[in-house]
Amino acid sequence: MKPFTFKQFQIQQSKDVFRVGTDGVLLGALADVEHASNVLEVGTGTGLISLMLAQRNEKALFLGLDINEEAVAVTELNFENSPFHTRLKNKFQDFKTLETKERFDLIVSNPPYFEESGSDKDKIARQTVELNFIQLISKASLLLSQDGIFSVIIPVEAGDVFISVGKENGLFLNRRINIKGIENSKTKRLVLEFSSKEKEINESDFIIEKSPRKYSDQYLELTKEFHVFK
Incomplete structure (x- = not known):
């Protein structure tokens, strides 16, 4: 597969790893990374989101996790070839069983969101087979620092459940961005950000x-430091 070229880094891709897509670009550009010192990405895929966040925050350290060995290999290649490689680490690790005393200022994920089906296409990356929303939220709540932020992009249909499960785990919605594909269309994705502090929702x-x-x-303004527009 052809690599995807951004202004400051390049993404090598694989047919066995979920490719660069708009959801990842949006989360990488919108997640609140400004004040983070250490960031955890759950399900790195190609490493796109962590690379975008590393470009936006020049001091933060990053740890990426994935349970797809091919994804880990692709991410490691993309991390190593980037100008931010000294701040980026990646592990072949199931988030559900991650054991660490470290707490993260930002946990970010473009999680699996289709229920299990008969299709093998992008099975791990796009279906709730290995990691469901409840597992993701409950584990994230344990690993956030006191002022940490949990940031995700999910389908709008899953929004109410995700927000409710977050609240059950002591994570309150602080920010909601309604993503529409085109003007005057219905919302199709949500970028949601949670913290342990209940406050007015932005x-x-x-x-x-x-x-x-x-x-x-x-979109052009948001991604102007990343995309190479023709």
Whole structure:
């Protein structure tokens, strides 16, 4: 597969690893990484999100986890070839069984979100086979620092359940970004950010395209430091 080239780094891809997609780009550009010192990404795939966050925060240290050995290999290659390689680590590790005394200022994930089906296509990356929302949220709640943020991108249909499970685990919704594919369309994705502190929710809308195959000014502005637009 052809590599995906960004302004400051390149993403090597594999047919056996979930490819670079808009969801990952949006989370990498929108997650609140500004004040983080140590960041954990659950399910690195190609390493895209951590690389984008490392570009946005020049001091933070990053740890990525994935249970797909091919994904770990691809991520390690992409990390090593990036200008941020000294701050990036990646492990072949199941998040559910991760044991560490470290607490993270930001935990970020583009989690699996389809229920298990008969398809093998992107089975681990795109289905709730190995890690469901309850497991993800409960484990994240244990590993966040006192002022830490848990940031995810999920389908809008899963939003209410995700928010409810978060609250059950002591994580309160602080920020909600409604992602729309095109102007005047329904919300299709949510970027949600949680912390252990209950506060007024910051809610906003984000539109990817102003018309078919034409990015919105909002998207172009958000990704201008990353994308190489022709």
